[in-house]
Amino acid sequence: MFQVNENYLKLPGSYLFSNIGKKVAAYKAANPSKEVISLGIGDVTQPLVPAIIEALHKAVDEQAVAETFRGYAPDLGYEFLRNTIAENDYKKRGCDISADEIFVSDGAKSDSGNIQEIFAQNNKIAVCDPVYPVYVDTNVMAGRTGTYNPTTEQWSDVIYMPCTADNGFAPELPKGKTPDVIYLCFPNNPTGSTVTKAQLQEWVDYANKNGSVIIYDAAYEAYISEDNVPHSIYECEGARTCAIELRSFSKNAGFTGVRLGFTVIPKELKSGDVTLHSLWARRHGTKFNGAPYIIQRAGEAVYSDAGKAQLKEQVGYYKENAKIIKEGLAGAGYTVYGGVNAPYIWLKTPDQMTSWEFFDFLLEKGNIVGTPGSGFGPSGEGYFRLTAFGTHENTKKAIERIKAL
Amino acid sequence: MFQVNENYLKLPGSYLFSNIGKKVAAYKAANPSKEVISLGIGDVTQPLVPAIIEALHKAVDEQAVAETFRGYAPDLGYEFLRNTIAENDYKKRGCDISADEIFVSDGAKSDSGNIQEIFAQNNKIAVCDPVYPVYVDTNVMAGRTGTYNPTTEQWSDVIYMPCTADNGFAPELPKGKTPDVIYLCFPNNPTGSTVTKAQLQEWVDYANKNGSVIIYDAAYEAYISEDNVPHSIYECEGARTCAIELRSFSKNAGFTGVRLGFTVIPKELKSGDVTLHSLWARRHGTKFNGAPYIIQRAGEAVYSDAGKAQLKEQVGYYKENAKIIKEGLAGAGYTVYGGVNAPYIWLKTPDQMTSWEFFDFLLEKGNIVGTPGSGFGPSGEGYFRLTAFGTHENTKKAIERIKAL
Numbered sequence: 001m002f003q004v005n006e007n008y009l010k011l012p013g014s015y016l017f018s019n020i021g022k023k024v025a026a027y028k029a030a031n032p033s034k035e036v037i038s039l040g041i042g043d044v045t046q047p048l049v050p051a052i053i054e055a056l057h058k059a060v061d062e063q064a065v066a067e068t069f070r071g072y073a074p075d076l077g078y079e080f081l082r083n084t085i086a087e088n089d090y091k092k093r094g095c096d097i098s099a100d101e102i103f104v105s106d107g108a109k110s111d112s113g114n115i116q117e118i119f120a121q122n123n124k125i126a127v128c129d130p131v132y133p134v135y136v137d138t139n140v141m142a143g144r145t146g147t148y149n150p151t152t153e154q155w156s157d158v159i160y161m162p163c164t165a166d167n168g169f170a171p172e173l174p175k176g177k178t179p180d181v182i183y184l185c186f187p188n189n190p191t192g193s194t195v196t197k198a199q200l201q202e203w204v205d206y207a208n209k210n211g212s213v214i215i216y217d218a219a220y221e222a223y224i225s226e227d228n229v230p231h232s233i234y235e236c237e238g239a240r241t242c243a244i245e246l247r248s249f250s251k252n253a254g255f256t257g258v259r260l261g262f263t264v265i266p267k268e269l270k271s272g273d274v275t276l277h278s279l280w281a282r283r284h285g286t287k288f289n290g291a292p293y294i295i296q297r298a299g300e301a302v303y304s305d306a307g308k309a310q311l312k313e314q315v316g317y318y319k320e321n322a323k324i325i326k327e328g329l330a331g332a333g334y335t336v337y338g339g340v341n342a343p344y345i346w347l348k349t350p351d352q353m354t355s356w357e358f359f360d361f362l363l364e365k366g367n368i369v370g371t372p373g374s375g376f377g378p379s380g381e382g383y384f385r386l387t388a389f390g391t392h393e394n395t396k397k398a399i400e401r402i403k404a405l
Numbered sequence: 406m407f408q409v410n411e412n413y414l415k416l417p418g419s420y421l422f423s424n425i426g427k428k429v430a431a432y433k434a435a436n437p438s439k440e441v442i443s444l445g446i447g448d449v450t451q452p453l454v455p456a457i458i459e460a461l462h463k464a465v466d467e468q469a470v471a472e473t474f475r476g477y478a479p480d481l482g483y484e485f486l487r488n489t490i491a492e493n494d495y496k497k498r499g500c501d502i503s504a505d506e507i508f509v510s511d512g513a514k515s516d517s518g519n520i521q522e523i524f525a526q527n528n529k530i531a532v533c534d535p536v537y538p539v540y541v542d543t544n545v546m547a548g549r550t551g552t553y554n555p556t557t558e559q560w561s562d563v564i565y566m567p568c569t570a571d572n573g574f575a576p577e578l579p580k581g582k583t584p585d586v587i588y589l590c591f592p593n594n595p596t597g598s599t600v601t602k603a604q605l606q607e608w609v610d611y612a613n614k615n616g617s618v619i620i621y622d623a624a625y626e627a628y629i630s631e632d633n634v635p636h637s638i639y640e641c642e643g644a645r646t647c648a649i650e651l652r653s654f655s656k657n658a659g660f661t662g663v664r665l666g667f668t669v670i671p672k673e674l675k676s677g678d679v680t681l682h683s684l685w686a687r688r689h690g691t692k693f694n695g696a697p698y699i700i701q702r703a704g705e706a707v708y709s710d711a712g713k714a715q716l717k718e719q720v721g722y723y724k725e726n727a728k729i730i731k732e733g734l735a736g737a738g739y740t741v742y743g744g745v746n747a748p749y750i751w752l753k754t755p756d757q758m759t760s761w762e763f764f765d766f767l768l769e770k771g772n773i774v775g776t777p778g779s780g781f782g783p784s785g786e787g788y789f790r791l792t793a794f795g796t797h798e799n800t801k802k803a804i805e806r807i808k809a810l
Contacts, residue, residue, distance in 0.1 A: 002524060018690055046474070047468060047470050060465065064453055113692030118410050123407055257468070257697065286538075288511075
């Protein structure tokens with residue numbers, strides 16, 4: 001008799017955003033006349049820019065003609081895209097990353113979920129608290145996290161690094177057990193915080209000294225405004241021997257529904273003689289068959305002159321929203337974090353409300369959807385995440401509503 | 406110090422098609438004047454049909470406008486696509502499968518590799534021999550297959566079901582150990598063989614009796630020509646309590662570079678109270694973020710009247726190639742199987758050559774690339790796979806070259 005993967009059954013409740021979706025759907029069904037504004041899930045609202053649309057049409061036309069038709073893509077992604085990424089995201093920032101260290105994928109969510117597979121089951125992970133749920137949940141599914149304590153909402157074998165107002169939402173180097181795999185995300189989801197290059201260098205040095213791997217999620221790097229904030233972990237010295245970087249096109253190019261991302265694994269990153277690059281290549285070759293050709297051409301257009309100019313404007317649009325939210329809420333007396341180098345605004349709930357109480361309050365009284373901070377981990381309790389991905393109109397309206405509550 | 410997933414290190418050598426690719430690249434580099442024809446990897450050559458191109462352009466245009474822009478897709482796939490699949494692939498064939506039992510993905514390769522994750526690690530798998538390498542390799546990566554014996558080329562904890570000329574390349578029900586998870590693929594890759602509905606019913610009955618799950622890979626169903634060959638395992642009585650079905654758009658619609666597939670898990674398929682549907686939904690929700698909107702619209706167009714007519718012609722084109730190969734080789738004295746209900750032709754190598762000897766012979770003397778049968782398992786030794794996915798012109802030319810050898 002077959003049996004199921006019992007680790008799946010350990011996962012408490014459902015995925016955060018599914019839960020929110022259900023609550024919102026129920027509210028809308030019961031209140032069909034209410035206009036609900038979502039500043040909750042980090043989904044973009046602006047259409048794809050003309051340079052990307054043009055590249056998509058062109059690639060579609062190529063697929064219509066035998067001479068230019070493309071079937072299976074190369075395992076790691078098309079060279080035209082990997083070369084462009086290497087040039088623009090790395091070489092231009094002084095980072096030593098070559099095209100064949102870049103693995104093109106269908107998005108950073110898949111990569112951030114799958115990357116744990118190449119590590120031993122007894123490896124110990126460290127995550128920020130609060131944290132994007134996928135890092136922990138996928139390690140739970142792999143049986144790497146021990147037992148769950150519903151009171152503390154923590155797993156026995158996970159090292160949690162609290163990120164609170166006290167430490168500026170920047171995790172401190174682990175003082176007790178040494179983690180094998182450290183998940184870091186800057187600019188951070190959900191807190192919108194960042195670290196300086198000097199701070200990140202400390203992590204790289206720590207990882208190299210202790211034989212840890214850093215999985216660096218840089219999905220929101222396009223939102224960085226300040227000069228001393230690193231766009232890539234490879235700006236730090238020694239990162240090639242300890243860091244994997246995850247990148248996304250979702251938020252810098254509006255690709256949430258287009259699906260494209262990439263993972264960088266430098267060839268120096270090794271355990272004994274085994275490179276993590278070779279393991280991830282094997283995974284890609286065995287369990288994945290490449291991102292669609294036409295989507296990879298859209299990714300290439302992100303780096304064209306026209307694409308860059310148009311996307312600077314698009315990201316600017318969302319950054320303006322972040323400013324509206326941050327300044328509006330601060331003006332209304334809220335304590336607000338993030339929003340300067342990130343599309344996320346992290347606010348302290350008023351009147352000692354729990355995160356979910358504030359969620360319900362905001363949904364019912366203001367018809368606004370946000371994300372409860374506690375959904376990202378116990379240190380997120382009492383906080384709430386708003387995103388800058390709405391329209392100007394809705395964002396302004398939402399802030400006016402919150403001010404009037 | 407981090408450690409790697411040691412199961413990955415157990416995998417012998419590289420992935421079959423990567424190896425072939427390297428050999429062919431080396432040959433071409435050394436012989437730049439030779440015109441090499443590939444009937445090897447199962448990649449299609451015909452461009453996307455007009456109905457699909459039209460749907461792609463339309464969807465791209467929708468992504469250019471805020472009012473019709475789509476971000477994150479629903480976890481299981483868009484309803485427009487799932488409803489169309491349920492109607493056309495299942496209801497019209499008398500199969501009781503509802504839209505919410507269909508999970509849209511980026512392709513059957515990903516699904517066939519990932520599906521093992523929802524089963525317990527000590528579950529025992531059974532595979533045909535020869536077999537599509539992904540089923541076994543992904544179970545190796547999960548640590549489910551025991552130790553590898555390089556002499557027999559078999560894993561200690563895998564149940565192999567030999568498919569040879571003696572049993573018409575149809576596996577026999579396991580007589581020894583009872584498998585928990587049984588991988589079946591019909592029409593078969595690599596042998597091109599099929600089973601009748603009555604034969605498949607025996608497998609469904611066996612699985613229900615023994616508490617096994619059948620993972621039924623029906624990626625090539627569009628190539629079925631004969632009436633008594635089932636297109637879906639759900640044509641068999643009782644399949645809803647024992648079978649998962651994997652489907653692909655790669656070979657019926659030319660989507661190898663477009664990337665779209667789906668997996669069906671009926672809600673009755675349970676271990677105790679736990680449905681496999683709920684586990685796969687959790688996996689989709691946590692490690693995947695949907696297939697691109699524009700690609701899902703392309704998938705929908707596969708089922709339009711125009712799409713169906715155009716694809717019948719496209720599949721007919723490849724079927725004609727299969728006939729050319731099969732009849733041509735038979736006429737030249739080769740012993741040939743498959744090719745009637747499948748795009749694969751499975752031939753006995755001449756003169757006692759091993760599969761790889763014949764590969765080298767064909768590449769060097771005929772400049773033709775095929776796939777060594779032994780790459781699919783020990784019972785494939787002495788066989789060779791040719792595919793019908795070339796152009797008519799190249800296919801005819803290749804057969805003339807083989808005849809002349």
